[in-house]
Amino acid sequence: MKLAILYGTETGNAEMLAEDLTAELEGANEVDCHNLADFAPADFAPDTFYLLICSTYGDGELPASAQPFAEVMEAEKPDLSAIHFAIFGMGDSEYDETFNHGPKRLAELMAAHGANQIGDRIAHDASGADMAEDLAFPWAEAVIEMAQDTVGEAA
Amino acid sequence: MSGQVAIVGAGPSGCYLAQALLKAQPDLIVDLIDRLPVPYGLVRYGVAADHQGTKGVTRQFARLFERQGARFFGNVAVGEAITLDALRAAYDVVVLAAGLSVDRPLGIPGSDLPGVIGAGRLTRSLYEHPDADALPDLGPRPLIIGNGNVAIDLLRLLAKTPEELEGSDLGAGPTKWLERQAIEEITITGRSPAAQAKFDAVMIKELAKLAGVTIRVIGAGASDDPAEQKKIDALLALDGIATGPRRVTFRFGLTPLGVEGADRAEAVHFTSPAGEETLPCSSVLTAIGFDPAADLPRDALVSLAADAEAGVLAPGLYAAGWFRRGPRGTIPDNRADAQALAGAILTDLAPDPSRQGAAVLAALPDVTDYTGWTRIDSAETATARPGRCRSKIATRDAMLSIARKDHGDAP
CATH class of the missing domain: 3.40.50.720 (NAD(P)-binding Rossmann-like Domain)
Structure with a gap:
């Protein structure tokens, strides 16, 4: 099973976490890391497990680097029913009404095109006490374990 | 190389x-x-x-x-x-x-009176910049001129109760200073209609959490533009919030003509489409841009x-x-x-x-x-x-x- 980390970022915090997670995982796994702004939905592959990292920006919107991806998804409507992903969200509970709405939107966008989510959507809070990587590393380990038997089955 | x-x-x-x-x-x-x-x-x-x-x-x-x-x-x-x-x-x-x-000057008669304070100068003092002036007295009724995110930040900080500042990095001196101000009322005025205010809607929504305020929003108007209406909706959602005694009033379309007062700012004289108006205050905080x-x-x-x-x-x-x-x-x-x-x-x-x-x-x-x-x-x-x-x-x-x-x- 290959791994691909896709990140949507606005301030660079999600990008930094994606790079850290790539470094953490690449010893034991084949792993690529892409900005969602540079990733074409046509490139989703069934033998790859996608780890999405996404922040929230403005009034609960997708971060800037995820917006072109969302536009292409909506225009091309790819069939992602053989695709598996997990998603890690970053937000700031200071803005509680829209807390982690960016990753929620991204997860819904993936699901709307048939993609299969593995594990729960985890939310890091920038106003909380935890470091993002302290939540993200165990999350990645857990979802990779959960995905072992499923990803690529249909391929 | x-x-x-x-x-x-x-x-x-x-x-x-x-x-x-x-x-x-x-x-x-x-x-x-x-x-x-x-x-x-x-x-x-x-x-x-x-x-x-x-x-x-x-x-x-x-x-x-x-x-x-x-x-x-x-x-x-x-x-x-x-x-x-x-x-x-x-x-x-x-x-x-x-x-x-550098705070952009207000540039109207009376704007050099004591008690007229730029937002940059005030935040540098509040956040303990080493070159900052001593924190000035605002008195119980500061009036904020400006409708950007800097103005909203200042409003929120001044409106918060001590408990709401938990987890922040507001210093011991500024924390005591804030309590000493015993702020009763904050008025925030913008020159533009609410539709054209420069703040982000999310900054306004955040104010709905304030724990010790009574908020009035006067003359927010309406707009055909969805982005503008989003700001107006965020403001209207604040109107009538009553979680405590500190009064917060939003006003729009007010162009300041002069700051009045004998030896410190006591009121601001405005013109608006509805006519002229004078709002009393104990200090004037300007957040109208930087130079x-x-x-x-x-x-x-x-x-x-x-x-x-x-x-x-x-x-x-x-x-x-x-x-x-x-x-x-x-x-x-x-x-x-x-x-x-x-x-x-x-x-x-x-x-x-x-x-x-x-x-x-x-x-x-x-x-x-x-x-x-x-x-x-x-x-x-x-x-x-x-x-x-x-x-x-x-x-x-x-x-x-x-x-x-x-x-x-x-x-």
Whole structure:
């Protein structure tokens, strides 16, 4: 099973976490890391497990680097029913009404095109006490374990 | 020889620029120079004390120095300790990312009365900038002029109860000062209708959580434009909130004509489409934009610029962030700008190995480095009081003394 980390970022915090997670995982796994702004939905592959990292920006919107991806998804409507992903969200509970709405939107966008989510959507809070990587590393380990038997089955 | 870049100003724009430059070309020499002994500029002294999540970008900036090879030269005032020309002679590229720190003046009769206070001046005092003035008395009824995010930050800080400041880095002195003001009423006025106010809707929504206020929104109007209506809706959702005794009133379409008062500000006289009106107050806080400080000749540089819009001032001299674009745009807006500017700089870059680089700074007194900042940072977090995440070192002398500690102790 290959791994691909896709990140949507606005301030660079999600990008930094994606790079850290790539470094953490690449010893034991084949792993690529892409900005969602540079990733074409046509490139989703069934033998790859996608780890999405996404922040929230403005009034609960997708971060800037995820917006072109969302536009292409909506225009091309790819069939992602053989695709598996997990998603890690970053937000700031200071803005509680829209807390982690960016990753929620991204997860819904993936699901709307048939993609299969593995594990729960985890939310890091920038106003909380935890470091993002302290939540993200165990999350990645857990979802990779959960995905072992499923990803690529249909391929 | 890969080129030497000096960035004047280690705030978010300068740091994002350094990040983009080093990502594209890891062997580049990138030196961040700041007039303060500590880095991060606006993130430390402008971003509100209760917006610690926003301040989280400093984790990225720390990487610059810890992993990407950028160097920090603090306590160096370009334009004073070293001339801009000397810096340009020493580096292949100099980028001015010094921000805009001077409050734009109100420029109406009475605006020089005591009790008329710029938002920049007040936030520097509140957030313990080492060059800040003493905190001024606001009295029980401050009136804010301005409708941008800076004005909303100030409103929120002043409206909060002591409990709501838990987890912030508001200092002991400013915390006591805030309680002493015993604020009863805050009025915030904008020149434009609410539809054209410059604040972000999310900043308004955040106010709905305030725990000790009674909010009125007067004359928010309506708009056919969805983005404008979103702001109006956010405002209307605040109207009628009653969680406590401190009154907060939003007014729009008020153009100030004069500040009135015998020996300090006591009222502001406005004109509006509905006629003239005088609002009594105990102080006037202006948040109507920022102008450059006098140390760098920004206006002259921009007027002579080869391509001011792209940030190219002259060969080898660039401008980034608010210093380039003016006082508009958030931290991530300036990240996008910095990434574009990094591309332009690297395209133009023609390294000259005879340039002396950071050696030009070697003779300057009391220059701090990143290691010095990590000592200050550790001291500040280690001494944080209950309910606070940090206790800022507030004077230059104390910063320098902590930054120097252990120097020469290495084995």
